[in-house]
Amino acid sequence: MTDEPPFTIEQFCKNAGQGKLLGGKCRKCGKIQFPPRPICDNCLSRDFEWTEIPARGKLLTYTVIHVAPTQFQQMAPYAVGIIQLDNGLRLPGMIKDVTPDKIGIDMTLKIEFEACWPTTQWPQWPRYYFKPT
Amino acid sequence: MKGKPLVSIVSAGLSKFGKLEGLYGREIFALAAKEAYERCPAIDPKKDIKALFVGHMGESYEHQGHTGATLADWAGLLHVPATRTEAACASSGAALRAGVQAVLSGLADVVMVGGVEKMTHRSTAEVTEFLAMASDFPFEQWNGITFPGLFALMATRHMHDYGTTEKDLATIAVKNHYHGSMNPKAQMQKEITLENALSSKMVAWPLKLYDCSLITDGASCLILTKPELAKKYTDNPVHIIGSGQASDTIGLYERQSFTSLASAKIASRQAYEMAGVKPSDMDLAEVHDCFTIAELIAYEDLGFCKAGEGGKLAESGETRLGGRIPVNTSGGLKSKGHPVGATGTAQAYEVYLQLTGQADRRQVKDAEIGLTHNLGGSGATAVVHIYRRGQA
Numbered sequence: 001m002t003d004e005p006p007f008t009i010e011q012f013c014k015n016a017g018q019g020k021l022l023g024g025k026c027r028k029c030g031k032i033q034f035p036p037r038p039i040c041d042n043c044l045s046r047d048f049e050w051t052e053i054p055a056r057g058k059l060l061t062y063t064v065i066h067v068a069p070t071q072f073q074q075m076a077p078y079a080v081g082i083i084q085l086d087n088g089l090r091l092p093g094m095i096k097d098v099t100p101d102k103i104g105i106d107m108t109l110k111i112e113f114e115a116c117w118p119t120t121q122w123p124q125w126p127r128y129y130f131k132p133t
Numbered sequence: 134m135k136g137k138p139l140v141s142i143v144s145a146g147l148s149k150f151g152k153l154e155g156l157y158g159r160e161i162f163a164l165a166a167k168e169a170y171e172r173c174p175a176i177d178p179k180k181d182i183k184a185l186f187v188g189h190m191g192e193s194y195e196h197q198g199h200t201g202a203t204l205a206d207w208a209g210l211l212h213v214p215a216t217r218t219e220a221a222c223a224s225s226g227a228a229l230r231a232g233v234q235a236v237l238s239g240l241a242d243v244v245m246v247g248g249v250e251k252m253t254h255r256s257t258a259e260v261t262e263f264l265a266m267a268s269d270f271p272f273e274q275w276n277g278i279t280f281p282g283l284f285a286l287m288a289t290r291h292m293h294d295y296g297t298t299e300k301d302l303a304t305i306a307v308k309n310h311y312h313g314s315m316n317p318k319a320q321m322q323k324e325i326t327l328e329n330a331l332s333s334k335m336v337a338w339p340l341k342l343y344d345c346s347l348i349t350d351g352a353s354c355l356i357l358t359k360p361e362l363a364k365k366y367t368d369n370p371v372h373i374i375g376s377g378q379a380s381d382t383i384g385l386y387e388r389q390s391f392t393s394l395a396s397a398k399i400a401s402r403q404a405y406e407m408a409g410v411k412p413s414d415m416d417l418a419e420v421h422d423c424f425t426i427a428e429l430i431a432y433e434d435l436g437f438c439k440a441g442e443g444g445k446l447a448e449s450g451e452t453r454l455g456g457r458i459p460v461n462t463s464g465g466l467k468s469k470g471h472p473v474g475a476t477g478t479a480q481a482y483e484v485y486l487q488l489t490g491q492a493d494r495r496q497v498k499d500a501e502i503g504l505t506h507n508l509g510g511s512g513a514t515a516v517v518h519i520y521r522r523g524q525a
Binding site for chain 1: 257258259261262265271272273274275276277278279281282285286287288289290293334335336337338339340384385386387391
């Protein structure tokens with residue numbers, strides 16, 4: 001165990017709020033848990049260190065949501081996708097600052113950070129999104 | 134003869150699927166249970182049924198949790214041990230498997246398994262939100278990714294990798310509506326055209342309204358017993374000969390593949406091995422077509438065709454009634470409806486009807502072996518069962 005901040009989703013979001021994309025690297029087997037987890041899903045160790053994750057990657061798949069849940073209805077239609085970061089890790093998120101017809105698999109996207117908009121139902125953690133480079 | 138019976142289905146019940154106004158979920162379940170009791174007069178439910186396992190996905194719909202006990206009481210089974218199983222849309226597939234385990238363990242000779250969901254009194258936005266609860270909260274839901282959205286992410290990649298088309302997907306919708314038009318309990322008993330499907334409202338590109346299953350009220354149940362006791366209750370049982378279940382990451386984004394579900398491949402391999410049968414032995418299958426792309430991927434995961442050839446299989450007509458392997462003769466989730474907690478055992482109900490020769494206009498001729506494939510969420514749960522006709 002270390003004195004580092006806890007390897008939790010909340011801490012991931014706090015880091016994101018400071019513009020930092022960090023994962024938990026297992027000191028035993030080297031696997032990066034991203035988002036961080038309390039135990040390594042590979043070797044079950046609890047011994048981690050924070051490691052910086054490259055904030056850009058390529059789009060693996062995407063969709064445009066037209067029918068949205070209550071909290072997101074005002075934003076629809078909006079694009080979401082899953083990117084593979086430059087080190088192979090994957091992350092889902094919204095794709096902004098581009099019209100849907102310009103979105104395509106394999107396009108390069110970078111991660112931007114923004115504050116959570118006011119809502120009562122969702123946790124008030126900072127968010128991230130993807131945009132074209 | 135293939136497959137040693139694990140347990141036997143001696144009766145089954147299904148409510149009408151659709152918008153059942155004025156009925157609570159518990160009341161709908163009672164109607165399904167009543168059908169199962171009437172179908173099998175040799176069973177004395179109060180005396181014989183020793184446990185109840187029921188699938189139910191969400192408290193949100195009716196502000197009602199603790200569904201096991203509630204449904205036991207409403208089904209006239211007060212005081213039986215009653216447990217709710219929750220695995221999103223695979224909740225009653227999991228209930229069925231729990232029932233199989235209970236009978237095999239020797240703890241209960243006769244059990245009821247089933248499921249229920251009451252959904253249509255909620256708005257589409259609310260249902261969209263409630264269903265999304267079966268996906269990852271901090272990364273998927275939080276980014277506004279819906280259930281249709283998750284399957285759309287699979288569809289986009291499948292189209293990119295294999296050239297699957299929106300028309301391939303629409304073909305599946307047309308087929309399932311054709312089958313559903315022959316099912317008096319289906320929610321939408323009408324045929325649609327390719328044009329209807331392709332021009333319907335966009336939900337999550339490339340998935341349109343007719344690529345999506347319905348919002349439905351409904352309940353389903355089965356009565357299971359040990360194979361050696363089956364003939365005490367019926368001369369026309371259906372044996373379960375294989376059972377498989379597997380899990381996967383809750384987040385789609387964490388998986389290696391977006392065009393295949395590892396859980397479904399593992400669960401089906403377990404079930405095929407247990408039953409001693411191959412995909413080509415199946416006379417019919419009920420697969421989890423929550424979205425058309427899910428049925429297309431199921432063809433591949435279950436081994437009905439090779440990876441990437443699901444679109445071709447759909448286009449070939451082989452999965453239509455009269456084809457090599459009719460899929461979703463009930464109409465599937467697409468046309469029969471998808472009351473999420475009830476779906477797993479509703480699939481088993483259709484296979485039960487088919488293997489006992491009670492499927493009427495949509496009967497698959499000489500059906501002997503069938504399969505059900507029930508997914509939870511975007512595939513973090515998969516439950517597969519294989520069934521064999523009891524009568525020679």
